[in-house]
Amino acid sequence: MAKYVSLLTFTDTGIKNLRKTTARAEAFAERIKAKGINIQYTLWTVGQYDLVHFFEAESDTAAATFAYTLSALGNVRTNTMRAYSIDEMKELVDNVETPYDLIREGEPD
Numbered sequence: 007m008a009k010y011v012s013l014l015t016f017t018d019t020g021i022k023n024l025r026k027t028t029a030r031a032e033a034f035a036e037r038i039k040a041k042g043i044n045i046q047y048t049l050w051t052v053g054q055y056d057l058v059h060f061f062e063a064e065s066d067t068a069a070a071t072f073a074y075t076l077s078a079l080g081n082v083r084t085n086t087m088r089a090y091s092i093d094e095m096k097e098l099v100d101n102v103e104t105p106y107d108l109i110r111e112g113e114p115d
Contacts (some may be wrong), residue, residue, distance in 0.1 A: 007044065007062035007063060008026065008062065008063055008064075008066070008069070008088060009040075009060070009061075009062055009088070009089040009090065009094075010037055010060075010061050010062070010063060010064070010069050010086055010088055010089055011058065011059070011086070011087055011089045012058070012061065012072070012073060012076070012084050012085065012086040012087075012088065013055040013057075013058055013061040013084070013085040013086075014055060014057040014058070014059065014076070014082040014083065015054075015055055015056050015082060015083050016056045016057075016081065016082055017080060017081055017082060017083060018060075018104070019081055020029075020080070020081030020082050021056075022027075027050070027057075027081075029045065030079075030081060031048050031057075032069055034076065035048065038075070039056055040073060041068060041071055041072065041075075042063060042064035043061055043063050043064075043067045043068055043069075043071075043072045044061060044062045044063075045059055045060070045061045045062040046060045046061055046062065047059070048060075049069040054068050055070070055085075057082065058080070060089075066088070069086060069088075072086070072098075078112075081108050091111075
């Protein structure tokens, strides 16, 4: 499954209901499993973002559904991005072509 990171900030409603944040997170994680989402970690943070979710999804559509569903509940705003493991990144990097690579392909041996 593809990996994702979601950075969350509390809305006014979410911060007013701060005492319920852990219960909401547990309930949401359980419910979203049926949509093909596995939340691996939820961390509360201090700074620009209030929470971070690390999760896996069966597809980009499932990940988008996760983000929109979470935002629609009204307690947080999300900023979700695709994340890559070291093995996935090795594969990506192996396929990257730089301008130098493209120029070199045109040079005679």
